[in-house]
Amino acid sequence: MAPLTRRFSESVDLRRVQWVSHAILIVLLLLTIIPVLLLLLFSFKNNTQFFSQRFEITLPLYVNNYTRAWNADIGKYMLNSLIYTVGSVTLTLVPASLSAYVFARLRFYGKEVLFYMVLGLLMIPGVLTLIPSFILIIDLKLLSTRWAFWLPYAAGGQAFAILVLRTSFAGLPEDLFESARVDGAREIRIFWSIVLPLSLPILGTLALLQANVIWNDLIWPLTINTNPELKPVMAGLMIFTGIFRTEYGPLFAGYVLASLPMIVLFAFTSRLFIRGLMSGAIRM
């Protein structure tokens, strides 16, 4: 085959492969997104519509499901969720990045043991510790306080964050550290002025991942909080699920509202988020 025709047929081939890739990806995306579309659809229905024509667009659209959800104090609950999320993420990442730094960059006595103590946390089933944790919260007199959210979430986030940050910090070029140490910089300064600035994408990514988990958590808030003023949003929405009758329209409208802050956060930080995820630090 002459080189020219060969190149020609190759490019036709490549273009066909491109289209096949696009087609498969789009089908997968559509299938993935169906539950989200259904959520939106349900959020505009009243119960009659919901039980008679669940999967069709029904008129009128009950836009006031959203007002009802909002009037059920969703705003206050979202503020609570925000306070828990920001606090817990901070309390997770500050200790975790300090620890990850010494695990990645220093040689010291007991390093292996201490590291496995952190890694081992990944293996403890969450349900195993639920009840003892609840009793601990009572004993520490933290029941129905904000600390009952912040501290356990921060502890729970340590293992994964340290694991990822350690890989990330270990990938930084050794020269940076050598020259700083020759200049007599102390570890805390190296950490603060070299490691942290270079690791913002992965820190941002971890923050977002953990924020998402905390924002959507339900079991822990229901376990350790009895004060309605302190409810986070996912627990607050339970108000629409009655024993005899669940009001699906306002419930789903509430879920849509409750998901908005995370969607907005993702939209504004997507570049950073993807850069962190793509940095290659998330492996073992």
Place this chain on the structure above:
Amino acid sequence: MRSRFAAGGERGRLLRNSLTAYVFLIPTFALIVVFSYYPAFSALYHSFTEWNGFAAPRFILFENFEQMASDRIMLASLRNMLIVSGWSLLMALVPPLIVAELIDSLRSDRAQYWYRLLFVVPIVVPLVVTLYVWNFIYDPDIGLVKSIFDSFGWELETRMLGDFNNALYFLMLIGFPFASGVNVLIYLAGLQNIDQEVRDSAQLDGATALRRVIYIDLPLLKGQIRLLGILALIGGIQGFQAQYVLTDGGPGYATMVPGLWMYRQGYNYSEMGYASAIGTVMFILILILTIFSMHRFRSQTEYVAD
């Protein structure tokens, strides 16, 4: 490594490093000792007791574990757990890899960016919502599956989540096509860190895309596969949210898993000792599997620094 021989000698340096390291580690260990290790050991201890959660526990040695061996629901739930965690391992590893390879095969950076974003955004949907929506899809009377069958004039033979023989499998299909989430991006990161020349030359040697994936990509993605695999196994072994929200382990105990059985024992029957023992068994299973897979897929993430 020249600084190893700097003033003070290696021992002095090691000592000084150790002090710095311990100071840096204090916040983490304060948190995990109080809020992770203490509850875990408390659970381990109570698995040898009869305990209602608040009154003084009574020490009964291995009775809880003996009871478990003859607890038919527990044994059924272990079988279900094996099926579910095998499946969640497969679904956490394979579909995201296919999506990542497809995205990676695109030449347009713009298209790549948008697919990455769109495939990761669905993670903001709360799990409870996903479960609710799937419950409506499965509703045997007016659900989406039923409507689709009706519109083709087909008879739907199964009541899906209400079907003793098949409920578990319908539960496992929740989340189909399992293609979204961070796993896609983690794979993609791995793929794009592979030396492109290696992959291109494989292609030029006439290797098909499938052979390239198997012989070049997969070995070089070992670190990602291992982490995602371990997390999927841990999740699969402990997970019970779907059962909790949708089936309560039923019909009968067709979809019961140890996590839910433990939760029921603890919260509904106040058998905290027995619940702790179930948790302990799950912990041991996870430990064995993790150690096995760490060993089996040992990777190269070791580095030296002082």
